[in-house]
Amino acid sequence: xxxxxxxxxxxxxxxxxxxxxxxxxxxxxxxxxxxxxxxxxxxxxxxxxxxxxxxxxxxxxxxxxxxxxxxxxxxxxxxxxxxxxxxxxxxxxxxxxxxxxxxxxxxxxxxxxxxxxxxxxxxxxxxxxxxxxxxxxxxxxxxxxxxxxxxxxxxxxxxxxxxxxxxxxxxxxxxxxxxxxxxxxxxxxxxxxxxxxxxxxxxxxxxxxxxxxxxxxxxxxxxxxxxxxxxxxxxxxxxxxxxxxxxxxxxxxxxxxxxxxxxxxxxxxxxxxxxxxxxxxxxxxxxxxxxxxxxxxxxxxxxxxxxxxxxxxxxxxxxxxxxxxxxxxxxxxxxxxxxxxxxxxxxxxxxxxxxxxxxxxxxxxxxxxxxxxxxxxxxxxxxxxxxxxxxxxxxxxxxxxxxxxxxxxxxxxxxxxxxxxxxxxx
Amino acid sequence: xxxxxxxxxxxxxxxxxxxxxxxxxxxxxxxxxxxxxxxxxxxxxxxxxxxxxxxxxxxxxxxxxxxxxxxxxxxxxxxxxxxxxxxxxxxxxxxxxxxxxxxxxxxxxxxxxxxxxxxxxxxxxxxxxxxxxxxxxxxxxxxxxxxxxxxxxxxxxxxxxxxxxxxxxxxxxxxxxxxxxxxxxxxxxxxxxxxxxxxxxxxxxxxxxxxxxxxxxxxxxxxxxxxxxxxxxxxxxxxxxxxxxxxxxxxxxxxxxxxxxxxxxxxxxxxxxxxxxxxxxxxxxxxxxxxxxxxxxxxxxxxxxxxxxxxxxxxxxxxxxxxxxxxxxxxxxxxxxxxxxxxxxxxxxxxxxxxxxxxxxxxxxxxxxxxxxxxxxxxxxxxxxxxxxxxxxxxxxxxxxxxxxxxxxxxxxxxxxxxxxxxxxxx
Numbered sequence: 001x002x003x004x005x006x007x008x009x010x011x012x013x014x015x016x017x018x019x020x021x022x023x024x025x026x027x028x029x030x031x032x033x034x035x036x037x038x039x040x041x042x043x044x045x046x047x048x049x050x051x052x053x054x055x056x057x058x059x060x061x062x063x064x065x066x067x068x069x070x071x072x073x074x075x076x077x078x079x080x081x082x083x084x085x086x087x088x089x090x091x092x093x094x095x096x097x098x099x100x101x102x103x104x105x106x107x108x109x110x111x112x113x114x115x116x117x118x119x120x121x122x123x124x125x126x127x128x129x130x131x132x133x134x135x136x137x138x139x140x141x142x143x144x145x146x147x148x149x150x151x152x153x154x155x156x157x158x159x160x161x162x163x164x165x166x167x168x169x170x171x172x173x174x175x176x177x178x179x180x181x182x183x184x185x186x187x188x189x190x191x192x193x194x195x196x197x198x199x200x201x202x203x204x205x206x207x208x209x210x211x212x213x214x215x216x217x218x219x220x221x222x223x224x225x226x227x228x229x230x231x232x233x234x235x236x237x238x239x240x241x242x243x244x245x246x247x248x249x250x251x252x253x254x255x256x257x258x259x260x261x262x263x264x265x266x267x268x269x270x271x272x273x274x275x276x277x278x279x280x281x282x283x284x285x286x287x288x289x290x291x292x293x294x295x296x297x298x299x300x301x302x303x304x305x306x307x308x309x310x311x312x313x314x315x316x317x318x319x320x321x322x323x324x325x326x327x328x329x330x331x332x333x334x335x336x337x338x339x340x341x342x343x344x345x346x347x348x349x350x351x352x353x354x355x356x357x358x359x360x361x362x363x364x365x366x367x368x369x370x371x372x373x374x375x376x377x378x379x380x381x382x383x384x385x386x387x388x389x390x391x392x393x394x395x396x397x398x399x400x401x402x403x404x405x406x407x408x409x410x411x412x413x414x415x416x417x418x419x420x421x422x423x424x425x426x
Numbered sequence: 427x428x429x430x431x432x433x434x435x436x437x438x439x440x441x442x443x444x445x446x447x448x449x450x451x452x453x454x455x456x457x458x459x460x461x462x463x464x465x466x467x468x469x470x471x472x473x474x475x476x477x478x479x480x481x482x483x484x485x486x487x488x489x490x491x492x493x494x495x496x497x498x499x500x501x502x503x504x505x506x507x508x509x510x511x512x513x514x515x516x517x518x519x520x521x522x523x524x525x526x527x528x529x530x531x532x533x534x535x536x537x538x539x540x541x542x543x544x545x546x547x548x549x550x551x552x553x554x555x556x557x558x559x560x561x562x563x564x565x566x567x568x569x570x571x572x573x574x575x576x577x578x579x580x581x582x583x584x585x586x587x588x589x590x591x592x593x594x595x596x597x598x599x600x601x602x603x604x605x606x607x608x609x610x611x612x613x614x615x616x617x618x619x620x621x622x623x624x625x626x627x628x629x630x631x632x633x634x635x636x637x638x639x640x641x642x643x644x645x646x647x648x649x650x651x652x653x654x655x656x657x658x659x660x661x662x663x664x665x666x667x668x669x670x671x672x673x674x675x676x677x678x679x680x681x682x683x684x685x686x687x688x689x690x691x692x693x694x695x696x697x698x699x700x701x702x703x704x705x706x707x708x709x710x711x712x713x714x715x716x717x718x719x720x721x722x723x724x725x726x727x728x729x730x731x732x733x734x735x736x737x738x739x740x741x742x743x744x745x746x747x748x749x750x751x752x753x754x755x756x757x758x759x760x761x762x763x764x765x766x767x768x769x770x771x772x773x774x775x776x777x778x779x780x781x782x783x784x785x786x787x788x789x790x791x792x793x794x795x796x797x798x799x800x801x802x803x804x805x806x807x808x809x810x811x812x813x814x815x816x817x818x819x820x821x822x823x824x825x826x827x828x829x830x831x832x833x834x835x836x837x838x839x840x841x842x843x844x845x846x847x848x849x850x851x852x853x
């Protein structure tokens with residue numbers, strides 16, 4: 001049995017409660033904190049957007065923060081900010097998310113407000129043009145971000161006709177064409193507490209916290225008339241594809257090389273996670289960091305990233321390089337990928353990465369935010385309440401052969417997606 | 427609950443700050459060197475930052491990779507930061523591996539190699555780092571406005587240094603800087619987390635006590651007074667987004683003015699968090715500039731942030747502009763708000779809100795051991811640790827009259843830099 005850090009959240013100290021509106025709360029007591037963090041996920045995500053209305057989910061979520069039937073914009077934010085609290089909403093591909101943080105003594109007030117925001121939005125006319133304009137400005141700023149543009153190009157190449165090919169923020173022409181009626185209908189059709197997941201950590205006993213959530217988010221009853229469509233089956237591309245987004249006057253080029261990765265809830269994920277750590281995370285960005293940054297000095301950053309989520313997510317190597325070094329960086333990364341699928345990782349690499357994954361658990365869980373993030377993952381991916389306690393044993397059982405198997409399964413070097421954004425390529 | 431901190435100094439001059447926190451089995455070790463871009467001279471900008479990079483390249487007894495892997499293997503992380511005023515190194519890791527971090531820091535305080543090949547490799551990496559920043563219009567605007575906000579003080583320079591200096595600095599420049607400034611007289615060791623002071627102190631004495639030390643003389647720039655005139659610049663560059671920055675002088679952190687200025691910052695643009703780590707951000711929708719400029723669709727967004735610095739520094743309002751509003755209109759409406767507060771219009775509720783927000787941010791930052799370690803060294807870099815302990819109390823003592831006086835003293839239209847970034851449309 002691998003030694004595990006004490007006092008991790010587990011089935012014995014997480015209070016899991018299902019409410020009759022279809023939502024579920026996981027609550028954990030952080031006795032040293034005078035504050036509380038609550039995070040949650042609910043339907044819908046931006047995959048509910050339809051052609052011609054990309055950006056609808058994101059704009060609807062942004063408008064939720066402009067006022068409720070009981071509190072107009074100023075009254076709402078005066079209440080939140082005067083308590084030193086925060087409420088944030090965001091649209092994700094499959095679900096929307098919320099996060100609140102406040103002092104424990106203020107939680108009832110902030111939970112009331114969050115529930116109002118989600119269930120009784122006012123969609124005030126006077127704020128619509130402003131929010132629309134803010135999103136268009138965000139798009140303009142994003143259009144100058146080489147990393148964001150390389151990422152969008154990558155998604156277009158990888159996902160093709162799949163809904164994930166479209167950015168969550170949407171497109172300018174679609175956003176400009178949306179009306180408040182579109183937003184009201186979208187909220188009415190899709191927003192629902194059914195299947196909502198809530199995670200809480202902070203300086204309140206789990207029973208007390210649960211009671212507060214039950215009386216607020218748990219008391220929001222609504223059945224959404226529409227469900228976002230099932231995701232189409234997705235298959236990894238079978239040929240290599242390359243795109244470069246020309247952005248003149250940019251000093252640095254951002255590069256992404258990747259493939260379709262494993263599902264978070266699937267059997268391959270943990271082995272891929274350890275493999276990814278060896279490839280481009282461990283220490284100063286793993287093998288690719290050692291080769292491209294430390295030895296060749298070609299990049300300020302280069303690392304690998306394994307996507308997580310319920311949908312098809314990528315496995316990537318990303319880098320920021322001088323435009324003149326782009327080809328050299330691509331060649332070096334490909335060499336490392338070839339090595340990754342050709343031979344097993346060394347015993348030392350495996351042991352290092354397993355030890356790191358186990359050793360960092362207490363660091364990842366020292367704050368309320370870290371704990372709620374873990375609780376959400378347990379519920380969303382059905383990992384079980386003892387996931388953190390069992391994880392060290394699961395990680396210890398992973399072998400070099402397991403990693404080689406998943407590396408070969410996903411990293412098809414004849415079907416790489418390569419995107420970059422920066423100066424024109426000579 | 428106030429947790430005690432103990433402070434001592436070794437015979438070789440190393441100042442040691444220890445704060446036991448037994449909430450999680452974690453420790454965070456920070457070594458602060460009192461040297462930064464503020465102490466650099468023309469032609470040698472970027473020296474402190476580059477030396478920081480070289481500290482990850484190894485010593486006689488451990489390669490950089492050895493150190494890196496040793497920390498990663500136990501689940502820890504390490505990093506470093508160079509600012510205008512200081513350079514700092516940190517390791518946060520499980521408490522039972524504290525010895526590893528202490529050993530690495532004692533070793534690289536005196537034995538780093540600065541291999542010429544590593545120096546050349548890192549030159550490219552640092553140029554890449556600078557190029558990455560140059561991709562951002564706000565970096566370009568910030569660099570241009572800071573250069574005007576100071577006549578000669580090094581705060582006018584970016585910590586990276588100028589490209590020409592990065593290209594011309596030599597291995598000897600870097601190594602001399604390291605050997606001269608990286609020694610106990612010029613350093614502070616700060617440790618927060620799950621340990622016992624008496625045990626750890628003897629380890630620190632054993633590892634750091636014999637490191638030779640000498641008195642350090644450094645370039646101390648003359649602090650600058652008000653910005654000498656009203657500057658106005660317009661930059662052009664790629665993109666579709668318009669930005670503006672209005673830059674004013676800010677007081678040194680170790681002054682009474684700083685606390686009234688912090689309240690002023692909160693009232694104008696929302697609360698700033700000085701925490702380097704830890705969760706917690708409060709939105710600024712009740713701030714004066716958000717209400718007047720964003721809600722009235724003059725700009726798309728506004729933010730600002732005060733920095734705690736040794737010398738009087740700069741304080742910037744950043745506005746994300748809308749393409750349908752002219753620079754003149756934006757500036758006029760912004761100035762109306764500045765004039766309003768200078769004319770003495772402050773409500774008690776605004777002050778109460780600012781203090782409550784500061785308290786909340788303080789609490790949010792405290793749930794993170796790394797952030798606690800940060801404050802042990804950060805506050806003494808410009809004042810002493812009591813500055814941190816008394817922070818909320820001093821904010822609570824600020825009156826509306828003081829805030830108005832600070833606005834009148836620092837927010838003069840004749841003593842500021844106004845900069846606009848205007849995108850060039852292609853075709």
